[in-house]
Amino acid sequence: DIVMTQSPDSLGVSLGERATINCKSSQSVLYSSNNKNYLAWYQQKPGQPPKLLIYWASTRESGVPDRFSGSGSETDFTLTISSLQAEDVAVYYCQQYDSTPFTFGPGTKVDIK
């Protein structure tokens, strides 16, 4: 299984400031034949299901604000919230879908400092 790790475990950021979450996979999730990274990011608020933010490591899902961006390749990835808003308080998960079983990171909790 591909093991996903995230850092930090939690993050306090002032409103309007940048939040950066890191995700690392135990093996590359880059598929060489199409040069795509099989990596997604989700946001989960209390009592709600996860919401897809980013897929292919950097493609924003429709309707997701452009302050959310994803970057990285192979084994190292980053989710950046460029200007934190109050509604962004949530737990964020990365997930690899390069190979089954699909696996998620343990989550990073983002709140307001």
Added chain:
Amino acid sequence: QVQLQESGPGLVKPSETLPLTCTVSGGSIISYYWSWIRQPPGKGLEWIGYIYYTGRTTYNPSLESRVTILVDTSKNQFSLKLTSVTAADTAVYYCARVRPDSGLGAFDIWGQGTMVTVSS
């Protein structure tokens, strides 16, 4: 727009079978992949398996011996059966759609989730 709704018992006894159904509304189940994912209280997410509308399945090896996912296109539903449950199977169970053109594993539409407790 497409919506998913899980249904099933909230309480299951140890060693029994957990049955859940996901009803797809606002769109067809045909031509998509569908998944079950669970989340124990206060913990992270675990992928259980997925099914194509044709009935083709792939399961998480950690659960494969106990899991069956089926699809009923006439009812626009798919289902999960998990046998021989223990307290470790207590979780919120989500059904989700695999985003088309995402490579079979990014989940773009989720149900609200249903809490299942395993207890006698």
